[in-house]
Amino acid sequence: MIKSIFLCSVMLLVFSANTMAHAIRFEVEKHYPAVTVHAYFTKTSPLVDAYVEVFSPGNEEAFQKGHTDKHGFFTFRPDENGNWKVSVDDGMGHFDRVTVEVSDKFFMNEESIKAEEPAKAEETKIVSDDKPEEVKQAEIPLIYRIIFGLSLIFGLTGIIYGIKAKQLLKNK
Amino acid sequence: MHIADGIIDARIAIAANAVAVAAIYVSGRKTTIEEIPKMGITGAALFVASLVHIPFAGTSVHPGLYGLVGIILGKRAFPVIFTVVLFQSMIFQHGGLLSVGINSINMGAGAFAAWLIWRQQALPEYLRAVFAGFIGIIIPVLLMATEFQLSGYGRGILYLFSIYILAAVVEGVVTLSVVKFFRRIKSDILT
Structure with a gap:
């Protein structure tokens, strides 16, 4: 799980760096x-x-x-x-x-x-x-950014759901 | 409706982020496992809604859905709004990263007010839905316009209001349609 969160964060940082401008x-x-x-x-x-x-x-x-x-x-x-x-x-x-x-x-x-x-x-x-100029040239298509954002939201939902489910199982 | 970095004083923006984190803790506490998928789906809809740009009065407005989010999620709306605003800021550059807190507070206040209106059971449901959708836009615009005014930017409260008043009316109608739809197919989704 920690690996997934780490991977998500790295992807988000890399992705946002390319589109920041x-x-x-x-x-x-x-x-x-x-x-x-x-x-x-x-x-x-x-x-x-x-x-x-x-x-x-x-x-x-x-x-x-x-x-x-x-x-x-x-x-x-x-x-x-x-x-x-x-x-x-x-x-x-x-x-x-x-x-x-x-x-x-x-x-x-x-x-x-x-x-x-x-x-x-x-x-x-x-x-x-x-x-910087080179950052401006990196035009990532909108549809990819939408898919990326949605993936993050659903991924995060899944992670939180997993944590909650684990807690529930532990309590039982 | 997203404030960019550099408009609000950095100290205020940082303080707003701290307030937002506290609000996430308060409103997200004791979230049940049943609520999580609903939060995820609503967050996804909110994330995409801001990309629908409607040209209007020489500029463009986009649906907010904050009223609807308030109706569906109730007090759980704030963590969802914060997450969505953060992702919108990083992926679409809607607003600045430092301004995520203040933007979330503006929009979260709209959702919270909408939820309060929605809970007024004495009023007919259609009226509550329209008013919740309307207020879900008007409150964030009022807050944003005030912040702009205090920071010395923008063209003032009246200008922003004149643009967003029609958007708020449309949002009220959209909220009513969605509420009626949910009432028909899955009534328990509404708080």
Whole structure:
């Protein structure tokens, strides 16, 4: 029995480690003069009309406030380099923050635009606080997670039932 | 309806976990062997119910079934809700791990209130079922909205209420249908 509980715990830890990043995901595109943040749970379920606050580097007062559009996008225009914080809150218990690093390279694109050259996106990447990129890529199908969860619940029920049954037999 | 980590102060979240563990002990004490399969099946239904997302008012709501859980399990609802919230948090990232305690307390309070309503034998059964289902959602939403408000997050009590009030009505109707179904096929499953 102890072996089963141990095995269950190990599986749960391993499984949850692989899926830990599937709360809110962020995709940040920096393309002078704007930074666009895409907030979503999965590519097909964006955070629609979520409340967004943008904080400029070192400031605790919001630089900009607004809501994501129906596709989960929000755009702002940074005016200085540094680490910009963007917080997203859908008002339903889903809240997360993302740090957007705005470097000199971002503002250098300004020159290319002024020179009427086609501007290039500085970089496109998925960023989310303290969640490594490779973890985000591990998309375990929902059905497997449901089966896994149900297995845990029924397994746990079985274990508790077994313990109770043993106690009953002992008392008899 | 699951609060993520980082919204509630960590000290409060830890204290809520301690309260939840104590509540598991109190409500799970002297559980009989006959109750265990019922708890397991109800837990499985609760676990899956939160995955049914219904798009509404630019966001989405999901059934809670806390009222129904309260009706079926009575005071045994809390250990089941805690376990389910823990697994939902680890497997689906519904809410944070540190917030499992506070989420369980919110939802468990809904189930407990529903059970209290269900026990009011003086009222007709259909009324008790609808009201239990309704209150099973409204109490957790009220608690969650208050916690959000106190933490300085969220769009306030009124916003959350306006979204969940319809969900609570639907939940009341669903609870009534399930109660009527059980009354017909296996009456003793209801506490």
